[in-house]
Amino acid sequence: WCYKAIYSSVYTRVLRDPSSLKGQINQSIFACVCRSPLGMSRGQILDEDISASSQWSDSTAAKYGRLDCEEGDGAWCPEIAGEPENINEFLQIDLRSLHFITLVGTQGRHAGGIGNEFAQTYKIKYSRDGSRWISWRNRQGKEVIEANRNAYDIVLKDLEPPIIARFIRFMPVIDHSMNVCMRVELYGCEWLDGLVSYNSPVGQQMTLNGQYIYLNDSVYDGAMSNSMTEGLGQLTDGMCGLDDFTHSHVYNVWPGYDYVGWTNESFSNGYVEIMFEFDRTRNFTTMKVHCNNMFSRRVKTFQKVVCYFRSESDWEATPISFSPVMDDVNPSARFVTVSLYNHMASAIKCQYYFSDIWMMFSEITFQSDTAMYNTTLSPPKTGPPIRDDPTHKVDDSNTRILIGCLVAIIFILVAIIVIILWRQVWQKMLEKVSRRMLDDELTASLSIQSETFTYNNNSPSSVPSEQESSSTYERIFPLGPDYQEPSRLVRKLPEFSQTSEDTGELQIVQEGVPHYAEADIVNLQGVTGGNTYAVPALTMDLLSGKDVAVEEFPRKLLTFKEKLGEGQFGEVHLCEAEGIQDFMDEDFSFDVIENQTVLVAVKMLRTDANKNARNDFLKEIKIMSRLKDPNIIRLLAVCMSSDPLCMITEYMENGDLNQFLSRHEPEGMIALLSNAPTVSYSNLHHMATQIASGMKYLSSLNFVHRDLATRNCLVGKNFTIKIADFGMSRNLYSGDYYRIQGRAVLPIRWMSWESILLGKFTTSSDVWAFGVTLWEMLTFCKEQPYSQLSDEQVIENTGEFFRDQRRQIYLPQPPMCPDPVYKLMLSCWHRNTKERPSFQEIHHTLLDCIGY
Template sequence: DSDTTGLDLVLLMLLVHSPGHVCRYPLGMTGGKIQDEDISASSQWSESTAARYGRLDFHDGDGAWCPDAVAESSSLKEFLQVDLRTLHFVTLVGTQGRHAEGMGNEFAQRYRIKYSREGSLWVSWRDRQGSQIIEGNENAYDVVLKDLEPPIIARFVRFMPVTDHSMTVCMRVELYGCEWLDGLVSYSAPLGHEMIIRGQHVNLNDTTYDGAVGISMTEGLGQLTDGSWGLDDFTQSQVYGVWPGYDYVGWANVSFPSNEVEMMFEFDRIRNFSLMKVHCNNMYTLGVRIFQQAVCYFRSESDWEEKAVSFKPRVDIISPSARFITVALGNRMANAIKCHFAFSDTWMMFSEIAFQQSGVQHLSRRNPTHKTDDSNTRILVGCLVAIIVILLAIIIIILWRQVWQKMLEKAFRRMLDDELTARLSVPREAFTNSSTSDAESTSTYERVFPLDYQEPCGLRKSPEFRATENLVGSVSSQQILGDLPDMVPHYAEADVVRQQEVPSTRGYCIAAVGVPLAPGRDGALEEFPREKLTFKEKLGEGQFGEVHLCEVRGMQDFMNKDGSGPCNEPFLVAVKTLREDATKNARNDFLKEIRIMSRLRDPNIIRLLAVCVESDPLCMITEYMENGDLNQFLSRHELQTSTTDRLFHTLIHMATQIASGMKYLSSLNFVHRDLATRNCLVGTNRTIKIADFGMSRNLYRADYYRIQGRAVLPIRWMSWESILLGKFTMASDVWAFGVTFWETLMLCKEQPYSQLSDEEVIENTGEFFRDQNKQVYLPKPACCSDAVYCLMQSCWMRNAKERPTFQQIHSTLMECQGYLHTD
């Protein structure tokens, strides 16, 4: 029926993965964009195996290009050449042999690639380990795709078959990539230097540079234009099997009397330059910093212009992270740029340089080798028509989704109606594989759930509920049922309406900055001197900023009125920063978060201590508990039979504190959206405070699921209505608390639903919606009593109104603590 189809549509859209690369488009051998006259060869076996027949997956002629002579590894004289007409960034190549529908069986087992940007100087491609040989085909039928690592920037590309013994070879090929919009044809720079760290040699040379290498590097391109940039630690690399320093080109200032490095960039024609982005390392603990100043000169004809552009980046004394520095070039016209980068420390390291242009000079010299395509107008019209059709299709899809969304919400409300007399009936064929026949189709749900179904006990009058009553006292069902709002804003938009005093914490030096005491007032936070922050460790990195662990001194001058007095001892804080290039919306959200966090006052909620907002990067300084996050804290412990009761009491105490903090947030209509043990910090005496750093930490990247076109989501902690309907309420936070409670009692030894893939977790939420007793629940932890597990399961009730409130959860856990203490 319509409701079922709407749900299936939502689920199927959630299961679509986004592509991993954006510059891997076929360049036209298969599709015909590359014309026959742009394909040439050293020779041909016959007219029917000429170069124009060397197109991947084409069967014209005799089915492939075949050279006249036998290819031998010693000669390498035969080649198939493709002219792309303009510079392209080529990242992938594909090859295929000739079978001619059974009439042939020739293919290239191995081959090499040569490329050129202007047609005269040819360069042999080498992989990152220095090998020129590419493994090709094993038969005449299959297409073999090979990544070019590093990628090449070229207009002309030659495929050169190689064999170990005399044999006939034939090839069909395709190139993949995108147009090289920078127009950069070469850069020149001094040779990179070698650094020695604790006896380790770090080579900072440009390994993939394809120009002339002597005293300096000239007339070539290399690692600074390969589309990848280095890590924060320059001794590490994202490439497997390379030496320390591979990703960076670096220089020491002792070799430059002028204390600056000169680099020159040559372009294919005169262009209008607005920005230059330079990716720099900033590991200042080893004497590496971003450049102090960049001075750039421009050449549009034969002489260099006297007027230069000067740029000084902001000094960042907090973060050692590598970053892109954006240099404004002032929309200058040039076909060459010469920049002087001044040292600000002993070492300076770059891993990528890119240029942004605001236009091109129409009167610039035309490339003499560029061929005119008479079909440009037809292609342009065809592209415009295709774009219009795609836009219309997108509009139709959006409208269609809105219709189904409304129908889905109506179905949801109907199912929650107390007067409901008929349940939704959903055919099992909704998630069949489209490649199978109707007779062979099976339900995906049945395939992915081999576990035994567990009936949730909730808090109704079942035997488990009576056990709960015996343990923690009588709780009426009327107490559990409570109306919850349909939608409550996240902290960035929450309206904080009540305040609560915080008692001082013993054994931990805490200071609060200008936190307003009057409820509902917007108090301005004082600016904290960022030079008093000493970087200790990078905790994580998110889409718009980073989180750092820092040591702070001198917070006594910024103590809140309710502080216990000056505290000169240093202590650890978490510093959340916003990137300088963040969007305006991200900046506004960051300032909103500061305003909201400044009002949160609860012993189980992390506190905002200070801010740095007068200059970029914007920073908020919060508490950081000395024992780290709860997930790592518990995972270091083991469950022992002799101490089970004592450990269970400790874990219940921790869960009670989490419930207390969430009770406070819910009283302010504050929805957390990401409650989990990774977002709970542990202090002295096992004090628990709720934070929100988990998403930014690489350690917990596997806990988040990335959906195409949407942000990453912690789906294993999310309620079914949050995943399917996008509804985040206090009731959905209750669901997440149940999962967090389960994590705690499992000592964080296992990820929730570890036996299910991310896609199967999403499918499981569909079973909660259908309510046909097929949904899978988290199993009961070993140290958990039936009554406590019953309370946990009540957090996962399908009907949000049947879930307990945090007030009720906290009261129940407090009674449970008292019962265990007296026992």
């Protein structure tokens, strides 16, 4: 929940414009994320979940305390008795689950001009379990919130820090001068992390040049003594610290406010231990820790982290360990992503080891799913007991009816299972027939078949030729009949279907019905882990011609350097090739000295790969051998005479564009102060133009890349760019892919809405990904696209693109990004695929119309 637009404000801060800094932060963090009304005014919060300490009468009961509603006598009004200082009246709301609350609204009672009661000030208390209540205080420690000055207007107040709670109480501050009535609303979103508390050592104090830097957790809402227990605080408040920890986003606070920090002198074991408690057992994928790295002041990211997991009552004996790459060049604060490998746990205990004198964190977030055996019907562990009516008795007739209903449900489920099994058998028969036909046609030669291919880890699938189908390549084939949709998305996305394949247009089947789109999800990975191009049959026909002659390269001339990535049936290695210039076509030349070794990427098929994987590997060679463009990675040679089969492709000496840009800074004050290497905006423009040129070439062949991103662009000398295809295989970028039920992995943050919801990958969806790639470049890859959203919220946002009700969230304009460039990005993200520019138009625009 760290709204990572913070780095974008650094450039504004360097320009020494504090007022602009504050405005930019507030807009970036809270403009459109997690500020939705939770349902008081619209009725999503039920009457039974609204209670109060007292009421004037039945017509001013708690259920009438809904913002902008006029039912009953127009508001909740407490029955006031006793002295004001002893009055603790409250209006309580049960949200049924933990929520992240960023904003509250209040209103008085006017009742069509009859009433004139309102609360001038109020306090808020909140609870996560219904038993321990916490008084909210702002970042300066003030409890009282200024409210209404009349009975009509709605007054909205930002909660800084935000609240993570299930139960909220509004407590009007009552005096002798007037009666009070209230109508309220809460704004925020569901707390998907599931974190209910963290226990940690208390933050410490640093002395820097005679100035005290207070690195304590000032908003922690648990118990604090020598350690902090049973609470949440700055590590979950959605506010990431600046690069310079002595400055803060917040005015009128002390230096060091944004960070919780510790010195290694206080920990003889060399690490800080933090324990995280969750609402229930969850399946954890990653942990992200926002760390300061101002090494000039002896502050660095952690050297190593060791995490233990507790699923029930006992801690697992075997922990996981992760050591990030130390960075002594770039002093910027950054997120460190730790893979948790789908461990099941209700608590995690992590030991963060010092790499220098000081270690400082500003935010820790988790990505997880609720464990399968915790159904959505089960109340959270921390929830209150179910309220039963003790006077109600269940008679035998009701029991018989219940049993009858259960029996009927069982029969229906059995019938559904039989139908599903029948469909599975039928589809497997069709797959076997199709696979047998392909196997018979496939030979060891590299000739190109006139087919449309979409690849996954198991087997190729084919579609009818152009004469048999009127549609170009748009449809992705399913993983198989045993595919299961993500259970947590079933209730969140609209139901829709596809019209004729000629138009590819969509029509709403039942507007507003929450149902996951019945899209076919494809595994984009090839056998060695990288993504595979989608190639239409028509294009393959045009390219078929003569067989492709690919030179056999001697294995002994390859020297292994490092493993770049891996897939289910193969690996990608970085190697040095000796004398590979002699194996090249006449139209290809290396910019290297004669007899010098050349860096190459070698895709290697494992010797134990099955027949289908070998066939897919040969087909990938056929596709790659046809690509000849200065901005596309070329297939150089193959090793096919013996196992393991290998294909050798280009590699660039500066690695991928994501890592290259993240190690650099834009030209300006920050680069001068930090002595960091820079990339000018003219160089960014040059690189973006090359990517557009390479994609223009692919689109001219009707090839669909399906995973365009900075991680799949390689950088050579003089900012030369070549588009590659093996970013998906690298563990470094595992956090960029969303796993569907343990099967497919999808780069959802780069995918168009129709790719996510319909499984449709076209040149237009590549255009969408180009817009995201351009956004990455202009942010110097310092953050992930939509970093303020969880994976599920990214998918929910695609539903907003489909509904097109102006509620979709776009990536924000990067700092110092020219307006024409951002306008180009927005055109790439147009809802209507026909209104997105072509790559030829994008390339022309970048060449002629846009200057940096």
